[in-house]
Amino acid sequence: MDNRQKEIDNLKDYKYGFSTDIENTTAPKGLNEDIIKFISNIKKEPKWMLEFRLKAFERFKQLKEPDWQKPKYPKIDYQDLYYYSAPKSMDDKPKSLDELDPKLLETYKKLGIPLQEQARLNGIAVDAVFDSVSVATTFREELTKHGIIFCPISEAIQNHPELVKKYLGSVIPTTDHFFATLNSAVFTDGSFAYIPEGVRCPMELSTYFRINASNTGQFERTLIVADKGSYVSYLEGCTAPMRDENQLHAANVELIALDNAEIKYSTVQNWYPGDKDGKGGIYNFVTKRGLCKGKNSKISWTQVETGSAITWKYPSCILRGDNSVGEFYSIAITNNHQKADTGTKMIHLGKNTKSKIISKGISAGFSDMTYRGLVDISSKATNSNNYTQCDSLLMGNKCGAHTIPYIKNKNSESNIAHEATTSKISDEQLHYCQQRGLSAEEAVGLIVNGFCKEVLQQLPMEFAVEAQKLVGISLEGSVG
Amino acid sequence: MKEQLQKDFDNIVKNLSLSQKDIEIKKLYLDNFISRGFPNRKEEDWKFSDLNQIIKKNIGELSFYSDYTSTNKVDTSVFVDGLEHNKIVFINGRIEKIDFDYEEKNQIEIIDQSETTNRFNNNNSLLDLNTAFTNKSFKILVKQGYQLKKPLIIYHTTNSNIWSKNINLRLDFEIEKNSSLRLIDLFNDTSEKNFLNIFYNFNLKENAILKNYKVDKFENRNIKYSFNNIDQEKNSISETFILSSGSKFFKNEINCNLRGKYSSAFVNGIFSLNNNKHHEIRSIINHLTENTKSYQLVKSVLEGDSKAVYQGKIFVNSDAQKTDGYQLSKAILLNENSEFNAKPELEIYADDVKCSHGSASGSLNEDSIFYLMSRGLNYQQSRELLINGFLLDVVEKITDSEIKNLIKNMIGIKE
Numbered sequence: 001m002d003n004r005q006k007e008i009d010n011l012k013d014y015k016y017g018f019s020t021d022i023e024n025t026t027a028p029k030g031l032n033e034d035i036i037k038f039i040s041n042i043k044k045e046p047k048w049m050l051e052f053r054l055k056a057f058e059r060f061k062q063l064k065e066p067d068w069q070k071p072k073y074p075k076i077d078y079q080d081l082y083y084y085s086a087p088k089s090m091d092d093k094p095k096s097l098d099e100l101d102p103k104l105l106e107t108y109k110k111l112g113i114p115l116q117e118q119a120r121l122n123g124i125a126v127d128a129v130f131d132s133v134s135v136a137t138t139f140r141e142e143l144t145k146h147g148i149i150f151c152p153i154s155e156a157i158q159n160h161p162e163l164v165k166k167y168l169g170s171v172i173p174t175t176d177h178f179f180a181t182l183n184s185a186v187f188t189d190g191s192f193a194y195i196p197e198g199v200r201c202p203m204e205l206s207t208y209f210r211i212n213a214s215n216t217g218q219f220e221r222t223l224i225v226a227d228k229g230s231y232v233s234y235l236e237g238c239t240a241p242m243r244d245e246n247q248l249h250a251a252n253v254e255l256i257a258l259d260n261a262e263i264k265y266s267t268v269q270n271w272y273p274g275d276k277d278g279k280g281g282i283y284n285f286v287t288k289r290g291l292c293k294g295k296n297s298k299i300s301w302t303q304v305e306t307g308s309a310i311t312w313k314y315p316s317c318i319l320r321g322d323n324s325v326g327e328f329y330s331i332a333i334t335n336n337h338q339k340a341d342t343g344t345k346m347i348h349l350g351k352n353t354k355s356k357i358i359s360k361g362i363s364a365g366f367s368d369m370t371y372r373g374l375v376d377i378s379s380k381a382t383n384s385n386n387y388t389q390c391d392s393l394l395m396g397n398k399c400g401a402h403t404i405p406y407i408k409n410k411n412s413e414s415n416i417a418h419e420a421t422t423s424k425i426s427d428e429q430l431h432y433c434q435q436r437g438l439s440a441e442e443a444v445g446l447i448v449n450g451f452c453k454e455v456l457q458q459l460p461m462e463f464a465v466e467a468q469k470l471v472g473i474s475l476e477g478s479v480g
Numbered sequence: 481m482k483e484q485l486q487k488d489f490d491n492i493v494k495n496l497s498l499s500q501k502d503i504e505i506k507k508l509y510l511d512n513f514i515s516r517g518f519p520n521r522k523e524e525d526w527k528f529s530d531l532n533q534i535i536k537k538n539i540g541e542l543s544f545y546s547d548y549t550s551t552n553k554v555d556t557s558v559f560v561d562g563l564e565h566n567k568i569v570f571i572n573g574r575i576e577k578i579d580f581d582y583e584e585k586n587q588i589e590i591i592d593q594s595e596t597t598n599r600f601n602n603n604n605s606l607l608d609l610n611t612a613f614t615n616k617s618f619k620i621l622v623k624q625g626y627q628l629k630k631p632l633i634i635y636h637t638t639n640s641n642i643w644s645k646n647i648n649l650r651l652d653f654e655i656e657k658n659s660s661l662r663l664i665d666l667f668n669d670t671s672e673k674n675f676l677n678i679f680y681n682f683n684l685k686e687n688a689i690l691k692n693y694k695v696d697k698f699e700n701r702n703i704k705y706s707f708n709n710i711d712q713e714k715n716s717i718s719e720t721f722i723l724s725s726g727s728k729f730f731k732n733e734i735n736c737n738l739r740g741k742y743s744s745a746f747v748n749g750i751f752s753l754n755n756n757k758h759h760e761i762r763s764i765i766n767h768l769t770e771n772t773k774s775y776q777l778v779k780s781v782l783e784g785d786s787k788a789v790y791q792g793k794i795f796v797n798s799d800a801q802k803t804d805g806y807q808l809s810k811a812i813l814l815n816e817n818s819e820f821n822a823k824p825e826l827e828i829y830a831d832d833v834k835c836s837h838g839s840a841s842g843s844l845n846e847d848s849i850f851y852l853m854s855r856g857l858n859y860q861q862s863r864e865l866l867i868n869g870f871l872l873d874v875v876e877k878i879t880d881s882e883i884k885n886l887i888k889n890m891i892g893i894k895e
Contacts, residue, residue, distance in 0.1 A: 068524070379816065394831035397798050403826040407839055412813035415842030418824070424831040 017242030056184035071339030132188035190220035259294030278337025281309025292324035334367035488545035573647035714740030753786035
């Protein structure tokens with residue numbers, strides 16, 4: 001009991017809120033063609049990549065920032081941001097971990113992601129992204145043996161241009177919406193994974209995003225391609241220091257699954273959510289989209305969203321291949337003054353496609369949470385199926401929970417079922433638990449974990465434990 | 481369109497004896513409408529039904545002027561048989577008859593509201609259009625403690641004298657404490673290609689009961705929009721039933737404000753569509769205080785290239801604890817080109833509530849058809865039986881047995 005209390009006390013505040021004092025190379029403030037050339041230049045990118053960026057920027061200039069979302073935020077001055085910031089020690093690429101700045105190693109150790117050989121997490125290959133660059137990728141030799149490419153995207157652009165050229169922008173084109181296009185123009189780093197035909201990736205691939213520098217926007221780009229008959233499970237984690245200012249994180253994630261391939265993408269998002277009065281925190285405006293390009297392919301999104309001042313993202317599946325499957329499992333928790341507008345899109349284009357959406361939202365304090373989703377079955381998607389379930393739990397009458405699903409069915413052979421409920425934890429449930437000796441907080445923790453179980457089960461083991469704890473911590477102080 | 485609007489507006493104003501102030505107010509609404517035009521898909525509320533396109537495609541150029549000086553002959557053959565009722569008859573948008581023969585005269589008051597006011601809180605350019613062009617607006621007041629003996633049927637009749645016209649109607653109802661009103665809106669068109677724009681406002685005082693049944697059954701090529709605002713005080717009950725079937729396009733909006741404790745609202749609807757028709761129901765139930773209740777059920781059967789849209793929203797204010805809100809929409813798609821779109825929305829700011837919604841769409845269950853056919857019915861009969869049962873569910877929600885039977889007969893549902 002004492003141990004548990006201690007653990008909770010330890011975690012009560014945002015434990016990843018420290019910042020690392022490190023010398024940085026930054027691009028000048030502002031957004032213009034020179035900055036984009038600067039980024040492209042510092043990454044030693046080929047010409048086609050620069051053209052890709054400039055094309056996106058051309059388009060970006062014509063776009064207007066969207067304002068239909070529920071959580072409103074003060075206008076962002078895009079000229080007052082740094083678009084590139086990297087530890088100085090990364091200027092000359094360190095050949096091995098021994099050459100890596102010890103401060104960086106220390107940072108990741110503190111975050112619970114040790115990069116050194118002896119301390120590595122077993123069975124998880126990690127790509128560590130620090131501000132605008134990837135600082136290290138573990139287990140690369142092991143993966144190379146299987147023909148799997150797992151490296152920072154800036155390296156992939158140089159070493160595997162044919163793959164990047166073929167797939168980058170094929171799911172999220174440069175002509176997409178405001179933030180996605182901004183990302184296409186200025187993205188700095190991220191992960192690239194390619195699983196060759198018929199290979200089942202022997203370990204979890206993972207990227208850990210860390211924002212450190214202040215006044216910086218983080219724009220990473222992740223591209224995962226699963227070739228025919230392959231399988232990969234990918235994890236993503238993120239944290240940032242505690243600061244009074246709001247920081248922008250606008251990432252793009254593209255997944256492509258070819259015939260019979262399966263991609264499982266899990267996120268535990270724990271960006272700094274701001275303090276109790278809603279000051280500071282990350283604006284998490286992310287575009288995630290998966291394309292089930294081949295027959296019998298499958299893409300599954302799992303997300304645990306506990307951090308960020310504002311979360312605004314809709315991981316989506318485009319089910320183009322016949323018999324393809326899309327899944328979306330989500331837990332979103334908002335407390336204090338956090339706001340979230342999240343959900344998914346399932347676009348059925350191929351025959352016999354199936355999708356499933358399980359979304360659990362919990363809001364407490366003064367927070368506001370919205371599930372917004374689209375299920376669209378086109379007239380050609382014969383014999384398709386969708387099942388959607390969105391449940392919301394409210395704690396207190398100062399918070400809000402909203403459900404806005406868009407359901408379109410253009411095919412008479414296809415079925416859509418949608419259910420949503422909103423309620424609070426019933427007094428009977430609480431009474432039952434307390435009667436059996438649990439404190440009010442423990443009882444709420446237990447009930448909430450039960451509420452989220454369906455989604456937590458989808459996470460890989462190592463993450464599930466962490467996520468379960470995170471759910472408890474995020475709701476700390478919201479009972480009573 | 482702008483010149484046409486200006487010209488028709490000047491014509492209308494000339495024929496009406498309005499005060500200078502009134503004309504100016506109307507002018508303001510006209511200018512609002514001119515600057516905004518008909519709603520289109522860029523507006524969230526019209527995402528699934530682009531009225532601007534629909535009018536362009538089906539009507540083309542509209543004219544907004546109607547000559548209300550001469551009377552139309554009331555064709556008594558359209559009156560409902562076998563049910564004694566009070567009548568209000570609109571022909572081509574002009575009130576021809578108001579008849580409360582069955583009621584005590586001093587219990588019902590009909591007030592001519594020529595003054596232009598805008599009591600609706602609705603960000604909608606069609607309201608601007610309506611306010612600018614309605615020539616006469618009546619308020620029907622049911623006095624305290626009076627329950628109408630017979631239902632009131634409002635006949636919305638149009639005939640072939642009008643073509644490509646926009647008709648704007650407005651009615652106001654106030655139902656005082658402990659009173660009740662049963663109301664049927666019956667649409668009967670022999671005209672084609674007109675746009676009807678109807679606004680109703682209901683004000684329900686304590687313990688008042690309103691039952692409103694909208695029946696759009698007869699085949700016609702008109703475009704219709706009907707907006708209903710219902711304000712409810714303590715203990716009041718409103719029941720709305722919509723049969724959406726006959727017109728080329730019909731959008732019904734129900735905006736219900738549950739302001740008093742223990743008030744409740746019921747919205748039930750049937751879409752029964754074929755050939756290229758496009759209908760929509762949009763409901764917004766605002767739970768503004770505690771212990772209020774709402775229930776909604778919408779079922780659709782879609783044939784041909786038809787399209788049905790259901791947008792339902794349950795809003796719960798932070799004061800509205802103990803709210804009970806429920807919403808269900810189901811659709812059967814019978815043809816490969818039919819389409820069902822839904823946006824069931826929950827917006828909730830109070831924690832001690834029970835709110836849920838469900839939406840399902842798909843084909844007729846083949847297993848059920850097999851079951852019935854194996855018992856000797858042919859395919860057509862089995863199909864009819866299943867659809868009958870599916871829709872009967874909604875008709876059974878009608879609480880008034882007289883009207884329930886009338887509507888059952890109208891749609892030919894057998895028990």
